[in-house]
Amino acid sequence: MRGNPSLGDNRLDEAMQAMNPVTALVDTLREAKFVRVDGTDMRGIVTSFGRLTDWDTFAASWNDLHPDTYMADGGRYRRRRHAVFTAADTGPITRAPHQPHYQGLDYNTLNGGVERWFEPVEPTVGEGATCQALLNLCRASFGHVAPSEDLPWKIEMHQFRIEAKTGEAGKPTPEGMHRDGVDFVLVMMIQRTNIKSGETITTDASGKELGHFTLTQPFDAVLLDDHHVFHGVTPVEPVDPSHPAHRDVLVLTFRRMA
Numbered sequence: 001m002r003g004n005p006s007l008g009d010n011r012l013d014e015a016m017q018a019m020n021p022v023t024a025l026v027d028t029l030r031e032a033k034f035v036r037v038d039g040t041d042m043r044g045i046v047t048s049f050g051r052l053t054d055w056d057t058f059a060a061s062w063n064d065l066h067p068d069t070y071m072a073d074g075g076r077y078r079r080r081r082h083a084v085f086t087a088a089d090t091g092p093i094t095r096a097p098h099q100p101h102y103q104g105l106d107y108n109t110l111n112g113g114v115e116r117w118f119e120p121v122e123p124t125v126g127e128g129a130t131c132q133a134l135l136n137l138c139r140a141s142f143g144h145v146a147p148s149e150d151l152p153w154k155i156e157m158h159q160f161r162i163e164a165k166t167g168e169a170g171k172p173t174p175e176g177m178h179r180d181g182v183d184f185v186l187v188m189m190i191q192r193t194n195i196k197s198g199e200t201i202t203t204d205a206s207g208k209e210l211g212h213f214t215l216t217q218p219f220d221a222v223l224l225d226d227h228h229v230f231h232g233v234t235p236v237e238p239v240d241p242s243h244p245a246h247r248d249v250l251v252l253t254f255r256r257m258a
Contacts, residue, residue, distance in 0.1 A: 009211040011036045021045045022137075025223070026144045033228040034202050034210065039189065039219035046219070049140070050133030058130040059190050059218065062248040065161050066119040072110050077163045077170040083121035085135065085155040086257075089143040093135050093155070095126055101156065107181035110174055121157055131157070134188070134252065141223065142184040142254045151256040156182075158251040164195060166241040172233035172249070177203060182255040185224040185231075189215040194245035198236040202229050215249070226253075 010032045022045060028035040037045065046052065065079035082101050087093040100115035125131060139153065162170035192198070200222060202210040210229065215222070224231055238245030 009036050009213050010034055011038065022048065022141065026141050029141065029223055029225060030145050032210075033204075033225040034231075035223050036211065036213055037219075037221045037223070039217040039221075042188070042219040042221045046130075046133050046137050049136040050129050052130045052133060054128040055130050058125060058128055059248075061122060061125045062159055062161055062190055064122070065159055068118070070111055070114070070116045071174065073171075073174055075168070075171065075174065077165070077168060078174075079161040079163070080118050081121045081159040082118040083126050083157040085126075085153075085157065087135075087139055087153045087155060089139065089147065089149070089153075093132065093139065095123075096154075101158075103181055107179055108175050110176075112175075121159060125159075126157065134186070134250070138184070138186050138223075138252050138254060145225070146183060146256070148256060151258065154255045154257045156253045156255075158253075160247075160249050160251060162198075162236060162247045162249075164236045164238045164245040164247075166238070169235035169237050170245075170247065171235050172198060172247060173231070177201070177207075177230045177232040179226050179230055180253055182226045182253040184254045185226050186221060186250070186252040187215070187224075187231075188221040188250045188252075189218060190248040190250055191218060192216060192247050194239050194243050195236045195247050196239050197234050198247055199234045200231065201234070202231050204228065205230070 068078040068080050084096040085093050086096050098120045100117045102115050103112040105112040162172050164170040199214045201212045236247050
Protein backbone atom coordinates (compact mmCIF):
# COMPACT_ATOMS: atom_id res chain seq x y z
CA MET A 1 0.00 0.00 0.00
CA ARG A 2 1.08 3.58 -0.61
CA GLY A 3 0.04 6.10 2.04
CA ASN A 4 -2.57 5.61 4.74
CA PRO A 5 -5.32 3.03 4.23
CA SER A 6 -8.64 4.42 3.05
CA LEU A 7 -11.65 3.84 5.27
CA GLY A 8 -13.45 0.66 4.34
CA ASP A 9 -11.20 -0.66 1.57
CA ASN A 10 -9.00 -2.88 3.79
CA ARG A 11 -5.73 -2.15 2.08
CA LEU A 12 -2.62 -3.59 3.68
CA ASP A 13 -1.21 -1.34 6.36
CA GLU A 14 2.21 -0.06 5.31
CA ALA A 15 3.79 -0.43 8.75
CA MET A 16 2.57 -4.02 9.08
CA GLN A 17 3.72 -4.87 5.62
CA ALA A 18 7.21 -3.54 6.31
CA MET A 19 7.55 -6.15 9.04
CA ASN A 20 6.28 -9.13 7.05
CA PRO A 21 4.02 -8.63 4.02
CA VAL A 22 2.61 -12.17 4.00
CA THR A 23 1.84 -12.03 7.72
CA ALA A 24 0.14 -8.67 7.22
CA LEU A 25 -1.91 -10.07 4.36
CA VAL A 26 -2.96 -13.12 6.38
CA ASP A 27 -3.80 -11.10 9.49
CA THR A 28 -5.93 -8.64 7.53
CA LEU A 29 -7.73 -11.41 5.66
CA ARG A 30 -8.39 -13.32 8.88
CA GLU A 31 -9.77 -10.26 10.68
CA ALA A 32 -11.53 -8.30 7.94
CA LYS A 33 -12.43 -11.26 5.64
CA PHE A 34 -10.99 -9.49 2.59
CA VAL A 35 -7.84 -7.57 1.77
CA ARG A 36 -6.95 -5.32 -1.13
CA VAL A 37 -3.32 -5.22 -2.26
CA ASP A 38 -1.91 -2.55 -4.57
CA GLY A 39 -0.07 -3.83 -7.61
CA THR A 40 3.42 -2.73 -6.60
CA ASP A 41 3.09 -4.39 -3.22
CA MET A 42 1.44 -7.49 -4.65
CA ARG A 43 4.24 -7.98 -7.15
CA GLY A 44 6.76 -7.79 -4.33
CA ILE A 45 4.83 -10.31 -2.25
CA VAL A 46 4.50 -12.73 -5.18
CA THR A 47 8.21 -12.58 -5.95
CA SER A 48 8.91 -13.91 -2.47
CA PHE A 49 7.37 -17.16 -3.77
CA GLY A 50 9.20 -17.28 -7.10
CA ARG A 51 10.81 -15.22 -9.83
CA LEU A 52 8.37 -13.83 -12.38
CA THR A 53 10.59 -14.67 -15.31
CA ASP A 54 7.68 -15.38 -17.66
CA TRP A 55 5.36 -12.51 -16.69
CA ASP A 56 5.19 -11.08 -20.23
CA THR A 57 4.27 -14.49 -21.66
CA PHE A 58 1.80 -15.10 -18.83
CA ALA A 59 0.03 -11.77 -19.42
CA ALA A 60 0.07 -12.23 -23.21
CA SER A 61 -1.76 -15.56 -22.87
CA TRP A 62 -4.97 -13.58 -22.24
CA ASN A 63 -4.86 -12.79 -25.98
CA ASP A 64 -5.67 -16.46 -26.68
CA LEU A 65 -8.85 -17.04 -24.69
CA HIS A 66 -12.00 -18.60 -26.13
CA PRO A 67 -15.59 -17.32 -26.04
CA ASP A 68 -17.72 -18.30 -23.06
CA THR A 69 -20.70 -19.96 -24.76
CA TYR A 70 -22.61 -20.61 -21.53
CA MET A 71 -23.83 -17.07 -20.95
CA ALA A 72 -27.53 -17.34 -20.10
CA ASP A 73 -28.00 -13.62 -20.72
CA GLY A 74 -27.04 -14.16 -24.38
CA GLY A 75 -23.95 -11.99 -24.04
CA ARG A 76 -20.80 -12.69 -26.01
CA TYR A 77 -18.56 -10.33 -24.11
CA ARG A 78 -16.61 -12.89 -22.05
CA ARG A 79 -13.64 -15.06 -23.01
CA ARG A 80 -11.93 -17.51 -20.69
CA ARG A 81 -9.80 -20.57 -20.01
CA HIS A 82 -9.94 -22.85 -16.97
CA ALA A 83 -7.74 -25.28 -15.08
CA VAL A 84 -7.91 -27.32 -11.88
CA PHE A 85 -5.05 -28.07 -9.49
CA THR A 86 -4.83 -30.04 -6.26
CA ALA A 87 -2.47 -29.49 -3.35
CA ALA A 88 -1.88 -30.15 0.32
CA ASP A 89 -0.70 -27.28 2.52
CA THR A 90 2.88 -28.26 1.66
CA GLY A 91 4.47 -30.14 -1.21
CA PRO A 92 3.78 -30.00 -4.94
CA ILE A 93 0.82 -28.32 -6.58
CA THR A 94 -0.45 -30.78 -9.18
CA ARG A 95 -2.46 -30.08 -12.32
CA ALA A 96 -5.60 -32.22 -12.33
CA PRO A 97 -7.18 -33.76 -15.45
CA HIS A 98 -9.28 -31.27 -17.38
CA GLN A 99 -12.80 -31.11 -16.00
CA PRO A 100 -15.87 -28.87 -16.04
CA HIS A 101 -16.47 -25.86 -13.85
CA TYR A 102 -19.65 -26.23 -11.81
CA GLN A 103 -21.56 -23.87 -9.53
CA GLY A 104 -24.98 -24.51 -8.04
CA LEU A 105 -27.83 -22.13 -8.76
CA ASP A 106 -27.67 -20.97 -5.15
CA TYR A 107 -24.27 -19.42 -5.90
CA ASN A 108 -24.73 -18.48 -9.56
CA THR A 109 -28.36 -17.80 -10.43
CA LEU A 110 -27.48 -16.86 -14.02
CA ASN A 111 -25.10 -19.57 -15.24
CA GLY A 112 -25.16 -22.15 -12.46
CA GLY A 113 -26.67 -25.61 -12.37
CA VAL A 114 -24.81 -26.99 -15.40
CA GLU A 115 -21.35 -28.37 -16.06
CA ARG A 116 -19.45 -25.76 -18.02
CA TRP A 117 -16.54 -27.02 -20.11
CA PHE A 118 -14.06 -24.29 -21.00
CA GLU A 119 -10.88 -24.51 -23.01
CA PRO A 120 -8.01 -25.52 -20.72
CA VAL A 121 -5.29 -23.16 -19.54
CA GLU A 122 -2.25 -23.83 -21.69
CA PRO A 123 0.25 -26.13 -19.92
CA THR A 124 3.09 -23.65 -20.34
CA VAL A 125 0.98 -20.99 -18.61
CA GLY A 126 -0.12 -23.16 -15.68
CA GLU A 127 3.34 -24.61 -15.18
CA GLY A 128 5.18 -21.30 -15.66
CA ALA A 129 7.03 -19.43 -12.97
CA THR A 130 4.45 -16.64 -12.54
CA CYS A 131 1.48 -18.95 -12.18
CA GLN A 132 3.30 -21.23 -9.76
CA ALA A 133 4.39 -18.28 -7.62
CA LEU A 134 0.80 -17.02 -7.44
CA LEU A 135 -0.53 -20.48 -6.57
CA ASN A 136 2.06 -20.87 -3.81
CA LEU A 137 1.34 -17.41 -2.39
CA CYS A 138 -2.38 -18.15 -2.21
CA ARG A 139 -1.84 -21.60 -0.72
CA ALA A 140 0.44 -20.19 1.97
CA SER A 141 -1.92 -17.31 2.77
CA PHE A 142 -5.17 -19.27 2.77
CA GLY A 143 -3.52 -22.19 4.55
CA HIS A 144 -2.53 -19.91 7.42
CA VAL A 145 -6.07 -18.54 7.70
CA ALA A 146 -7.64 -22.02 7.59
CA PRO A 147 -4.99 -24.67 8.28
CA SER A 148 -5.74 -28.36 7.82
CA GLU A 149 -3.46 -31.37 8.03
CA ASP A 150 -6.02 -33.69 6.46
CA LEU A 151 -7.98 -31.87 3.77
CA PRO A 152 -6.24 -30.96 0.50
CA TRP A 153 -7.14 -27.97 -1.65
CA LYS A 154 -9.06 -28.02 -4.90
CA ILE A 155 -7.80 -24.99 -6.79
CA GLU A 156 -9.54 -23.60 -9.85
CA MET A 157 -7.80 -21.14 -12.14
CA HIS A 158 -9.84 -18.87 -14.41
CA GLN A 159 -8.45 -16.57 -17.08
CA PHE A 160 -11.12 -13.97 -17.89
CA ARG A 161 -11.28 -11.34 -20.60
CA ILE A 162 -14.32 -9.05 -20.53
CA GLU A 163 -14.79 -7.15 -23.77
CA ALA A 164 -16.69 -3.87 -24.07
CA LYS A 165 -18.13 -2.74 -27.37
CA THR A 166 -20.26 0.09 -28.64
CA GLY A 167 -23.78 -0.52 -27.40
CA GLU A 168 -22.79 -3.55 -25.29
CA ALA A 169 -21.10 -3.01 -21.93
CA GLY A 170 -18.99 -5.89 -20.67
CA LYS A 171 -20.14 -7.49 -17.41
CA PRO A 172 -17.35 -8.91 -15.24
CA THR A 173 -19.95 -10.40 -12.86
CA PRO A 174 -23.19 -10.79 -14.81
CA GLU A 175 -24.65 -12.81 -11.91
CA GLY A 176 -24.44 -9.71 -9.70
CA MET A 177 -23.22 -9.66 -6.12
CA HIS A 178 -22.29 -13.22 -5.26
CA ARG A 179 -20.14 -15.74 -3.50
CA ASP A 180 -18.34 -18.43 -5.50
CA GLY A 181 -19.14 -21.40 -3.26
CA VAL A 182 -15.53 -21.98 -2.23
CA ASP A 183 -13.37 -21.09 0.78
CA PHE A 184 -11.13 -18.32 -0.59
CA VAL A 185 -10.78 -16.28 -3.77
CA LEU A 186 -8.01 -14.23 -5.37
CA VAL A 187 -8.89 -11.72 -8.09
CA MET A 188 -5.86 -10.09 -9.71
CA MET A 189 -5.71 -7.55 -12.51
CA ILE A 190 -3.64 -8.53 -15.52
CA GLN A 191 -4.39 -5.60 -17.80
CA ARG A 192 -7.00 -2.96 -18.62
CA THR A 193 -7.10 -1.74 -22.22
CA ASN A 194 -9.25 1.24 -23.24
CA ILE A 195 -11.62 0.53 -20.33
CA LYS A 196 -13.51 2.71 -17.88
CA SER A 197 -15.43 1.71 -14.75
CA GLY A 198 -15.20 -1.87 -13.44
CA GLU A 199 -15.47 -1.01 -9.75
CA THR A 200 -15.20 -3.90 -7.30
CA ILE A 201 -17.75 -3.86 -4.48
CA THR A 202 -17.69 -6.09 -1.40
CA THR A 203 -20.51 -6.63 1.10
CA ASP A 204 -21.35 -8.85 4.02
CA ALA A 205 -24.21 -11.37 3.95
CA SER A 206 -26.74 -8.69 4.94
CA GLY A 207 -25.76 -6.51 1.99
CA LYS A 208 -23.84 -3.97 4.07
CA GLU A 209 -21.03 -2.54 1.97
CA LEU A 210 -17.55 -3.38 3.23
CA GLY A 211 -15.49 -1.69 0.55
CA HIS A 212 -15.37 -0.44 -3.02
CA PHE A 213 -12.35 0.15 -5.24
CA THR A 214 -11.17 -0.29 -8.82
CA LEU A 215 -8.39 -2.65 -9.84
CA THR A 216 -6.52 -0.67 -12.47
CA GLN A 217 -2.86 -1.75 -12.68
CA PRO A 218 -1.23 -5.15 -13.26
CA PHE A 219 -1.02 -7.10 -9.97
CA ASP A 220 -3.72 -5.00 -8.25
CA ALA A 221 -5.54 -7.69 -6.27
CA VAL A 222 -8.19 -8.54 -3.74
CA LEU A 223 -8.26 -11.70 -1.62
CA LEU A 224 -11.62 -12.78 -0.16
CA ASP A 225 -12.96 -15.15 2.46
CA ASP A 226 -15.83 -16.52 0.39
CA HIS A 227 -17.77 -17.71 3.42
CA HIS A 228 -18.27 -14.17 4.67
CA VAL A 229 -17.90 -11.74 1.76
CA PHE A 230 -19.99 -11.18 -1.35
CA HIS A 231 -18.35 -9.45 -4.29
CA GLY A 232 -19.28 -7.99 -7.65
CA VAL A 233 -17.87 -5.71 -10.34
CA THR A 234 -19.72 -2.96 -12.21
CA PRO A 235 -19.93 -3.19 -16.04
CA VAL A 236 -17.07 -1.82 -18.12
CA GLU A 237 -17.31 0.44 -21.15
CA PRO A 238 -14.78 1.51 -23.78
CA VAL A 239 -13.07 4.84 -23.33
CA ASP A 240 -12.77 5.14 -27.13
CA PRO A 241 -15.49 3.07 -28.86
CA SER A 242 -13.46 2.99 -32.09
CA HIS A 243 -10.74 0.83 -30.48
CA PRO A 244 -10.78 -2.61 -28.82
CA ALA A 245 -11.54 -2.50 -25.11
CA HIS A 246 -11.12 -5.27 -22.59
CA ARG A 247 -10.48 -6.11 -18.93
CA ASP A 248 -8.21 -9.08 -18.19
CA VAL A 249 -8.18 -10.69 -14.74
CA LEU A 250 -6.94 -13.86 -13.10
CA VAL A 251 -9.23 -15.60 -10.59
CA LEU A 252 -7.97 -18.37 -8.32
CA THR A 253 -10.42 -20.17 -6.02
CA PHE A 254 -9.41 -22.49 -3.17
CA ARG A 255 -11.74 -25.03 -1.56
CA ARG A 256 -10.94 -27.74 0.97
CA MET A 257 -11.88 -31.18 -0.37
CA ALA A 258 -13.74 -33.27 2.21
